[in-house]
Amino acid sequence: MTITNDQSPITKLQRLFQRELLPLLGDLRLAILLLLAIAVFSISGTVIEQGQSLAFYQSNYPEDPALFGFLSWKVLLFLGLDRVYRTWWFLALLILFGSSLTACTFTRQFPALKAARRWKFYDQPRQFEKLALSAELDRAMLANLEPALQQRRYKVFQEGVRLYARKGIVGRIGPIVVHASMLIILSGAIWGALTGFMAQEMIKSGTTFQVKNILDAGPMAAPQVPKDWSVKVNRFWIDYTAEGSIDQFYSDLSVVDNGGKEIDRETIYVNKPLRHRGVTFYQTDWGIAGIRFRLNNSPVLELPMAPLETGGKGRLWGTWIPTKPDLSQGVSLLAKDLQGTLLIYDTAGKLLTTVRAGMFAEVNGVKFFIDEIVGSTGLQIKADPGIPIVYLGFGLLMVGVMMSYVSHSQIWALQQDGSLYVGGRTNRAQVAFEREMIEILEQLKTPAIVEEVAIGSTLAKES
Numbered sequence: 001m002t003i004t005n006d007q008s009p010i011t012k013l014q015r016l017f018q019r020e021l022l023p024l025l026g027d028l029r030l031a032i033l034l035l036l037a038i039a040v041f042s043i044s045g046t047v048i049e050q051g052q053s054l055a056f057y058q059s060n061y062p063e064d065p066a067l068f069g070f071l072s073w074k075v076l077l078f079l080g081l082d083r084v085y086r087t088w089w090f091l092a093l094l095i096l097f098g099s100s101l102t103a104c105t106f107t108r109q110f111p112a113l114k115a116a117r118r119w120k121f122y123d124q125p126r127q128f129e130k131l132a133l134s135a136e137l138d139r140a141m142l143a144n145l146e147p148a149l150q151q152r153r154y155k156v157f158q159e160g161v162r163l164y165a166r167k168g169i170v171g172r173i174g175p176i177v178v179h180a181s182m183l184i185i186l187s188g189a190i191w192g193a194l195t196g197f198m199a200q201e202m203i204k205s206g207t208t209f210q211v212k213n214i215l216d217a218g219p220m221a222a223p224q225v226p227k228d229w230s231v232k233v234n235r236f237w238i239d240y241t242a243e244g245s246i247d248q249f250y251s252d253l254s255v256v257d258n259g260g261k262e263i264d265r266e267t268i269y270v271n272k273p274l275r276h277r278g279v280t281f282y283q284t285d286w287g288i289a290g291i292r293f294r295l296n297n298s299p300v301l302e303l304p305m306a307p308l309e310t311g312g313k314g315r316l317w318g319t320w321i322p323t324k325p326d327l328s329q330g331v332s333l334l335a336k337d338l339q340g341t342l343l344i345y346d347t348a349g350k351l352l353t354t355v356r357a358g359m360f361a362e363v364n365g366v367k368f369f370i371d372e373i374v375g376s377t378g379l380q381i382k383a384d385p386g387i388p389i390v391y392l393g394f395g396l397l398m399v400g401v402m403m404s405y406v407s408h409s410q411i412w413a414l415q416q417d418g419s420l421y422v423g424g425r426t427n428r429a430q431v432a433f434e435r436e437m438i439e440i441l442e443q444l445k446t447p448a449i450v451e452e453v454a455i456g457s458t459l460a461k462e463s
Contacts, residue, residue: 025103034097041093045084048076051198051216057082083216086193098186105179116172121162122412125421131412132430133437134423140444142415145422148443149411152436163413171427174403181400184393192386197221199381204289205374208232208256211279211381224383226279229257236377238286238338246337249283251377278383285378288317288335291342294369295323302374305335323364331363338375344368409433411440420444 024030049056057073066072080087128134142163146156154165197217203209210230217225234252241247248269255264255276266274274281290304305317315336322330331352332345341354344363355361360369411424422441426433 022103022107025100026107027100028104031097031100031104034093034100038090038093038097041084041090044081048081048084050083050085052082053215085189086216086218091190091193094186094190098183101179101182101186105176109176109179113169113172113176116166116169116408119157119164119166121157121159121164122414122421122423123162125414125416125419128412128414128421128423131423131425133425133434134421135437135441137420137422137441137444138418140420142413142420144444145413145420145440148440152440154409154411161415163411165411165413166409168406168408168426170403171406171408174400174406177400177403178397179400181393181396184396185390186393188386188389188391188393190386191389192218192384194218195220195224196382196384196386197224200284201379201381202285202287202376203233203379204376205233205236221383224278224385226277229255229263229276231274231281232256233377236286236375238375240337240339244340249286249377251283251379253281278385280382282380282382283377284380287315287376287378288338288373289376290374291319291321291333291335292371292374293321294371296367300371305333308334321368323366323368329364331368335373338373342370342373407433409436411437 061073063072156165199214232254239247305319334343407429409426414421
């Protein structure tokens with residue numbers, strides 16, 4: 001006799017998936033390991049600055065000495081730790097964790113819910129011995145048990161002398177909701193990583209700009225970058241405290257269409273961004289863009305100011321202003337903020353005088369009027385289409401967690417040979433369930449005792 005194996009390759013793959021791969025994905029230990037890995041890399045993405053320039057990483061993570069002896073800028077960029085949340089391996093971890101949750105849901109949670117919804121009667125007294133809580137009552141009636149259970153919001157099924165009751169089935173649904181919410185959060189994170197972007201702009205007050213300086217973007221982020229509208233910085237200013245320190249930064253921003261029409265406007269400051277069509281503009285930095293001045297009776301002139309290297313001793317901007325038309329003479333102008341004193345130096349580096357905005361000074365025989373110090377606002381621009389999905393997942397997660405705290409309790413009863421057998425079990429809040437069972441049993445005993453006392457009193461009167 002010849003035995004042929006007619007199983008197709010597809011059938012073999014299905015069996016391999018059901019018997020080997022699915023149990024492995026649904027293993028709780030694998031899910032915990034993946035969750036820990038995601039947490040570790042998420043922490044690294046928080047500690048290590050994300051989306052910065054190459055010069056930034058070369059300056060802060062040099063090769064000698066390398067951080068912890070190995071973490072240099074080359075290692076950091078090679079591993080993608082400068083953009084953790086968009087790397088292929090981090091997205092692969094999220095997908096694998098989502099697959100593990102899905103497998104666990106279908107192999108564990110759905111069968112548990114199905115088993116909880118399936119009800120069956122006990123028809124033998126010995127079956128009650130397997131329950132953690134059980135009792136045998138003499139002269140107690142099954143008919144008295146049903147209203148006692150219904151009073152405590154149990155759903156009761158009765159067939160003849162057998163009874164089954166349950167409540168708290170929502171507690172079995174809770175873990176499924178938790179898993180579903182985590183899958184929603186993961187999908188939102190993945191979608192945000194694929195379609196979101198982050199940009200930074202330093203914009204002079206009074207300038208209209210479009211988002212161009214994109215530092216980090218997902219492979220599908222192009223549609224999110226604004227193309228049919230721009231942003232105008234109407235004004236940037238700083239509020240200072242009485243001591244002269246910075247209190248708050250403000251940027252008055254207008255969103256304008258390609259025709260220049262204003263369609264939205266917001267004054268932003270730290271923790272108060274502008275949001276428009278899924279793109280968020282945060283106030284993150286500031287600078288001095290230039291200075292407007294007059295020489296004698298000249299019209300208002302404007303020159304840019306550039307940041308100077310101070311060796312970490314504060315921020316300083318400077319420019320050179322000619323005082324003769326042939327540029328043969330001039331002065332250097334230094335400023336450290338938008339309200340402070342401006343320092344004027346000659347070509348030899350000697351301090352000539354100081355002046356404030358709205359005042360004038362005489363240098364090289366010329367009246368030098370300072371009309372305005374022009375500030376620039378530093379904006380961080382982000383778009384993450386996955387955020388609403390993540391928020392939805394977190395809201396659902398809280399609901400699922402609350403549902404999971406509901407106890408699923410079951411009670412069986414059997415009336416046989418003049419005795420009532422009652423037993424039950426629960427998946428949580430064991431002490432509360434024991435107290436409830438005792439109250440139910442006491443309630444069952446009371447009618448029998450009252451009836452016995454009433455019969456005894458009647459017989460006594462007749463005699």
